[in-house]
């Protein structure tokens with residue numbers, strides 16, 4: 001390990017000017033996609049302070065790029081540019097916006113392989129998964145290019161002869177989009193596609209772990225001819241994120257904020273948005289139950305659990321967090337699930353083309369996951385597989401882990417694990433499992449496997465979540481309404497409902513007719 005890599009890997013530090021040991025730009029065919037400047041008003045620029053921070057590959061701690069560490073003043077400059085652009089963008093026709101999005105989609109599709117490489121390099125997910133995310137992420141731009149044409153108002157029958165009543169939909173204005181690192185492209189396109197289709201402009205603040213994908217998106221937006229100021233990307237380190245978030249919440253030029261990330265930060269933004277009564281859309285953490293009933297097809301349930309639990313090394317908010325298995329099937333499921341984990345989960349550097357599971361995103365997440373496993377063991381859970389850091393593979397790798405006999409006293413039962421840890425809980429009947437599954441403040445996704453049609457309908461209705469996978473472990477798509485209830489968030493993304501977050505209804509009353 002070279003000295004530079006060691007220094008950057010350990011400290012994830014901030015530097016006035018970052019020197020790179022092996023820049024990503026040298027490894028991606030279309031080098032113009034790997035940017036080191038932020039994108040504001042159609043111009044590639046640094047932070048006013050000149051500060052930069054290093055982007056680290058979590059698989060090996062290598063610094064692969066550097067981007068500006070912008071602060072709240074840089075962010076507000078971007079908001080100003082987005083506002084000026086909004087004045088024109090809102091006047092475009094739906095058809096024009098649709099065409100702009102379609103052109104962006106076309107260049108995104110042309111650069112699928114390169115985008116996947118960037119995602120793998122900065123997030124650690126295996127290349128095949130990264131390619132899947134690119135297809136998924138791009139599909140939001142395609143979907144919203146189509147939905148742009150279908151944003152309709154209504155004509156209402158008036159109760160008074162001399163009046164006519166019409167509702168039209170208008171874009172809310174400038175939107176600030178704050179996104180996480182677990183899906184570096186899809187979490188941006190899911191918001192930005194809807195915002196732009198509705199006639200809003202946006203300022204994206206990507207996660208500090210994965211800013212390069214956001215900048216690649218901006219490079220392709222520029223290439224596709226999207227007008228300057230419509231899509232802006234402001235990069236910042238963790239140190240500046242709170243003040244940037246605050247400035248978004250307080251700026252009179254920002255009409256709405258769309259955030260995906262931790263419940264903790266989501267609640268903070270909710271509070272700060274109260275002051276200006278801003279539109280807010282929140283996709284926060286989950287604590288997904290995954291229920292296997294005794295009459296389920298066990299093979300399908302095992303495969304569903306593998307997909308739901310271990311995609312992106314367990315770092316997804318819809319990941320199966322608590323696996324409830326009916327007592328008649330518990331031992332058989334545990335055995336088959338363990339065998340499937342051993343056969344299918346290969347830890348390694350996501351870029352090697354062989355591994356199916358990458359590292360955790362950073363040191364903090366690795367420490368958290370380790371603590372969750374140790375807590376469960378201390379409180380009496382049984383480790384069936386794994387259970388510790390895979391230090392021989394790398395500093396941020398954790399063994400795929402299966403824990404049995406978990407109970408509600410344990411952290412893994414209550415917290416969103418965000419790691420490759422599957423926890424098994426035995427239940428006696430439907431009534432009990434519904435009580436256990438719903439006993440959480442979160443309500444994002446839930447899954448269950450059953451072959452009893454009456455039970456399927458009952459459980460689907462009673463699970464307190466925004467999304468249900470029925471005999472299915474992967475439920476996301478651009479066409480689907482993604483979102484949660486309880487403390488998992490507000491609003492929906494994707495589907496035609498995704499547009500609603502970025503429009504308001506204006507009532508027009510024509511009188512004296």
Ligand code: ADP
Nearest residue numbers: 178179180205206207208241242245261262265
């Ligand atoms: P995680 O813990 O998974 O990183 P976070 O909620 O902390 O999730 O981060 C999600 C996004 O929110 C990132 O872009 C991050 O920079 C940003 N963020 C973190 N803290 C704040 C804050 N106080 N205000 C606004 N954005 C924030």
